[in-house]
Amino acid sequence: MISKTSIKAIAFKEYKHITRDPFTMIIALIMPLILVLLFGFIVDLDYKHIKIDIQDNNNSQMSRRFIDILKSCQYFKINKLNSMLEIENKINKNNTPAMLIIEKNFDKNIVRRNSGKIQLLLDGSDNAKTGILTSYFTGIASSANKIYAKQLNTQYNKELIRTRFLFNTELNSKWFVVPGLSTIVIGLIAIILTSLTIAKEWENGSMELLLSTHVKSIEIVIGKIIPYFILNMLNILMIFIISLLVFKIPFESSFFIYSIACVIYVTGALALGIFISVVTRQQQAAVQFAFAVGLLPSFLFSGFIFSIENMPSLFRYFTALFPQRWFMEISRTLFLSKTNLKVLLVPFLAIIIFAIFVIILANIKFKTDMEP
Amino acid sequence: MNNYISVNINKVAKMMLNTKALNNITTTFEEHIIHGIIGPNGAGKTTLIRIIASLLKADKGNVNYILGNKKLNNIKSYLGYFPQEPSLYPDLSCQEHLEFFKALHRISDNAFNERCEQLYKVTSMTPFKKRKINSLSGGMYKKLGLMCVLLHRPKLLLLDEPTIGVDPLSRRELWDLVYNFAKNGMTVIMSTSYMDEAEQTNKIHVLNEGNLLVSGNPLEIMERYHLNKIEDIFLKIDNPKT
Numbered sequence: 001m002i003s004k005t006s007i008k009a010i011a012f013k014e015y016k017h018i019t020r021d022p023f024t025m026i027i028a029l030i031m032p033l034i035l036v037l038l039f040g041f042i043v044d045l046d047y048k049h050i051k052i053d054i055q056d057n058n059n060s061q062m063s064r065r066f067i068d069i070l071k072s073c074q075y076f077k078i079n080k081l082n083s084m085l086e087i088e089n090k091i092n093k094n095n096t097p098a099m100l101i102i103e104k105n106f107d108k109n110i111v112r113r114n115s116g117k118i119q120l121l122l123d124g125s126d127n128a129k130t131g132i133l134t135s136y137f138t139g140i141a142s143s144a145n146k147i148y149a150k151q152l153n154t155q156y157n158k159e160l161i162r163t164r165f166l167f168n169t170e171l172n173s174k175w176f177v178v179p180g181l182s183t184i185v186i187g188l189i190a191i192i193l194t195s196l197t198i199a200k201e202w203e204n205g206s207m208e209l210l211l212s213t214h215v216k217s218i219e220i221v222i223g224k225i226i227p228y229f230i231l232n233m234l235n236i237l238m239i240f241i242i243s244l245l246v247f248k249i250p251f252e253s254s255f256f257i258y259s260i261a262c263v264i265y266v267t268g269a270l271a272l273g274i275f276i277s278v279v280t281r282q283q284q285a286a287v288q289f290a291f292a293v294g295l296l297p298s299f300l301f302s303g304f305i306f307s308i309e310n311m312p313s314l315f316r317y318f319t320a321l322f323p324q325r326w327f328m329e330i331s332r333t334l335f336l337s338k339t340n341l342k343v344l345l346v347p348f349l350a351i352i353i354f355a356i357f358v359i360i361l362a363n364i365k366f367k368t369d370m371e372p
Numbered sequence: 373m374n375n376y377i378s379v380n381i382n383k384v385a386k387m388m389l390n391t392k393a394l395n396n397i398t399t400t401f402e403e404h405i406i407h408g409i410i411g412p413n414g415a416g417k418t419t420l421i422r423i424i425a426s427l428l429k430a431d432k433g434n435v436n437y438i439l440g441n442k443k444l445n446n447i448k449s450y451l452g453y454f455p456q457e458p459s460l461y462p463d464l465s466c467q468e469h470l471e472f473f474k475a476l477h478r479i480s481d482n483a484f485n486e487r488c489e490q491l492y493k494v495t496s497m498t499p500f501k502k503r504k505i506n507s508l509s510g511g512m513y514k515k516l517g518l519m520c521v522l523l524h525r526p527k528l529l530l531l532d533e534p535t536i537g538v539d540p541l542s543r544r545e546l547w548d549l550v551y552n553f554a555k556n557g558m559t560v561i562m563s564t565s566y567m568d569e570a571e572q573t574n575k576i577h578v579l580n581e582g583n584l585l586v587s588g589n590p591l592e593i594m595e596r597y598h599l600n601k602i603e604d605i606f607l608k609i610d611n612p613k614t
Contacts, residue, residue: 009475013461013468020463205457209520212425212453212530213476214446370427372389 002222006215010223014197018227028193028231029238032185036239040178040247049074050133052098053090055081060107062116062151066144070100075136091121098122098133110148178247179335182239183328184298186262187269190232191294194273195286197224198366202281208370217366221359225270232266243335253334257341261334261348265327268355269294275362297322304328326350376403377439377450377527377559379424384433386419393419395582396433401561401575403438406554408573408590409563412606415579417563418456421532424561425453439527452526454517456533456563462506466497466516469505470523477524484523491519494552495545511542518546522553529553531562535569547572567603578605585609 018024052070056063070076081087090096099121103109110116118141122133198220201207210220240258243249251258273290280286299305301315302324308316319325326347333339341348379401386394394416401407401424409417422428423435426447437444444450460469470491474484492498495515505513514534521529531550535543547569554560562573570576570590577587586593586609590602597608 003478005475005478009472012475013464013472016468017461017463204461205455205459206461208427208455208457209453209459210476211427212448212451212455213473214448215476369429370422371429 002216002219006219007223007226010215010220011226014224015227017197018231024193024196027189028228029235032189032235033238033242035185036178036181036242037246039181040242049077050097051079052076052100053079053081053087053096054100054102055084055087056102057104058102058106062107062110062148063102065147066102066106066118069140069144069147073136073140096121111152116148175247175249175336176332178243178249179331180302180304180328182236182243183265183302183324183331184295184304185239186232186235186266187298187324187327188294189235190228190266190269191273191276192287192290193231194225194228194270195276195280195290196283197228198274198277199281199283199286203283211368211370217368218363221271221274221362221366224274225267228270228273229266232270233262236262236266249335251335252338254340257344258331258334261327261330261344261351264348264351264355265323265330268323268351268358271355271358271362275358275365278362278365278367298324301325302328320350323351323354326354375440375527376557377437377444377447378403379528379559379561380436380438381420381424382433382436384420384423384430384435386416386423386428386431388419392582394423394430397579397582397584398433399577399584399587401559401577403559404554404557405574406550406560406562406572408570408576409561409579410565410567410570410576410602411563411579412565414581416582417565417579418532419582420579421453421530421561421563424528425451425530427453437528447528450527451530452521452524452528453530454514454521454532454534456536458513460505460513460517460520463504465502465504466508466519467501469516469520473520473523479524487523487525491522494549495519509542511538511545514538514542514546515549518549527558529558529560529562531560533563533565535564535566543569567601570602576602578609580606580609 018028054067054070056067067078067080071078081090087099087101090099101119101121103117103119106116106118120137198207201210240251244251272293276289276293277286280289301308301319301322303319304324308319308325311319329347330344330351333344381397381399381401384394384397385392397416397420409420411417419428423430424447437447437450439450461472464472467488470484470488479487492501495518497512497515497519500508500512505516508516518531518534529550534550535546538546543566550560550562564570573590575588576590576593578585578593585605586597588596593599593605594602597605599605599608
C-alpha cells in the first residue's frame with residue numbers, strides 16, 4: 001500500500017529544497033523564460049536577403065518589372081550579371097545559391113499569351129533552403145502573372161503552380177518555432193532538475209537514512225516528482241502566455257486537450273530524470289546524462305530542426321522512441337490547427353506509453369539498499 | 373513476554389567489490405543492552421551494521437530479529453539507524469527535520485509534540501530549533517541525527533560511528549543520550565573505532581579484516597586475555613603465541 005503521508009512528506013521536503021536553492025529556482029523558472037524569449041526571437045527559419053544572380057537576356061520593360069517584384073520582397077539581394085560567361089563562371093565555382101536567367105523573348109511570349117520563360121537554377125545542397133526558395137519563387141511568379149494580366153488588360157488565370165498553405169497560412173516560422181521550442185525547454189528542464197534530486201540524496205548520504213525507514217521506493221519517486229511537476233506546469237502556463245502575447249501565435253485548438261498532453265509529457269520527462277538520477281547516483285554524471293538524453297534528441301530527433309519525413313527510414317523509426325518528437329507534433333498541431341483528439345491518437349498513445357514505461361523502469365531500478 | 377528486540381547473526385559472509393568484508397560472522401546482539409562493534413578501519417563494522425539494518429544483503433548466512441519470542445520478517449518499522457556519513461539536509465532546520473521524520477513514521481501530533489519536547493530537553497537543543505543544519509556544530513549535528521532516529525521510539529537503534537569527528541565533550545553528551553534511551557527498553561548496536569568507548573558498552577563484538585575475533589563483556593574479555601587496554605586484543609588474538 002502506498003502511503004500518501006510519506007509521499008506528502010517527501011514532496012514537502014523537496015518543495016523546501018527547491019524554494020531555498022536559488023540555482024534550482026533559476027533553472028526552473030527563469031531559464032525556460034529566457035530560452036523561449038531568446039530562441040523565439042533568434043531562431044528564424046525564414047530565409048531573407050538571399051543573394052540571387054540574375055541574367056536578364058530580355059532586358060525589356062516586362063523583364064525589368066519581374067526583377068522589381070523580386071527586389072520589392074525582402075527575401076532577395078539581387079546581383080545582376082552581364083554575360084553568359086559570368087553565368088558559367090558562377091556555376092563552375094559553385095558560388096551562387098540561386099540563379100535566374102530570363103530568356104530573350106520573355107516579353108514577346110507574354111504578349112502573345114504564351115508563357116514567358118525564366119530558368120531558375122538552385123543550389124540543391126541545402127535541401128531545406130531549396131524548398132523554401134522554390135516556394136518563394138512560386139509566390140513571386142504568381143504575383144508577376146497577375147501584374148502582367150492587368151497590364152495586358154486580360155483575364156490571365158494561368159497560374160504555373162497553385163499553392164495553398166495549410167495551418168500556418170502566413171508561413172511565419174515563429175509560429176512553428178515557439179510551440180516546438182517550448183516542447184524542448186519543458187522536457188529539458190524537467191529532465192535536468194529531477195535528474196539531480198535522487199543523485200543529491202545519494203551524494204548527501206541522506207538516502208541511506210531514508211532507506212532505513214519503511215518508506216517505499218515508489219513513494220520516494222512520486223514524492224520527488226510532485227513539486228517538479230507543479231513547477232513545470234507553471235512553466236508551461238508561462239510559455240503558453242508568452243506564445244500568445246509576445247509572439248502572437250494563434251492557439252486554434254482545445255486548451256483542455258493541450259493541458260492533458262502537457263501533464264502526460266511532463267510526467268514522462270520527470271520520470272526519465274528520476275530514472276537517470278537513480279541509475280547514476282552522482283549529480284555530475286546525472287546532469288551530463290540528462291543533457292545527452294534530454295537536449296540532443298530534442299534538437300536532432302524531435303523534428304524541431306530536421307524534418308522527420310526527410311530522415312532515412314531507420315532514423316525515422318528511431319525518433320519514435322523520444323517523447324519530444326510526439327509532443328512536438330501535438331503542440332504544433334494544437335497551436336496551429338483546429339483538430340480533435342482522434343487525429344492525435346498516435347502521438348498521445350506514444351507519450352502515455354513512454355511515461356508509464358519510464359515510471360516503471362525508475363521504480364524497478366530504484367535501489368532500496370546500499371549494494372554497490 | 374518482553375517487548376525487546378534481539379538480533380542473531382548466523383554465519384554471515386559478505387563480499388564488497390572483490391574484498392571479503394565479512395567472513396562467517398556468528399554472534400548474538402542480546403536485547404535491551406548496548407553493544408559495541410569495534411575494530412580498526414576496514415574491519416567490516418559498517419558492512420555488519422548495514423546488514424543488520426537490511427541495507428545490505430548477506431551473501432551467505434542469515435540475520436534473525438526476535439521480538440520477545442516472535443521472529444520478525446521486517447525490521448524497518450522497529451529500526452532507528454543513523455549512518456556514519458553526514459545524512460541530514462543542510463538547508464532544513466532542526467524542527468523541519470523532526471517534522472519530516474514525524475510524517476515518514478506517521479507519528480500523531482500529540483505524540484510528536486511530547487517527544488519533541490523531551491528530545492530537545494535531553495539534547496539541550498531547544499535554542500537551535502530553527503537553526504539550519506549547515507550552521508550546526510559537529511556535536512549538535514550528531515545530536516539532531518539521534519533525535520531524528522529516536523523520534524519514532526525504535527526498539528533497535530543502530531549507530532554507525534556516531535562519535536567520529538565530534539569533540540570530547542559532545543562525545544560524552546552523546547553517550548549519555550544513548551544510555552538514557554537504552555534504559556527505556558532499546559537494544560543499541562553502535563560501531564566505533566574509539567577503544568575507550570568500547571569499555572562503556574555492555575558487550576563488544578571485536579572485528580578485524582572481516583573476522584569476528586571475540587565477543588563478550590569488555591571487562592571480562594580484558595580479564596580473560598590479561599589486557600591492560602581493550603585495544604591490545606588485536607595483538608593478543610592476531611598473535612596468540614605471545
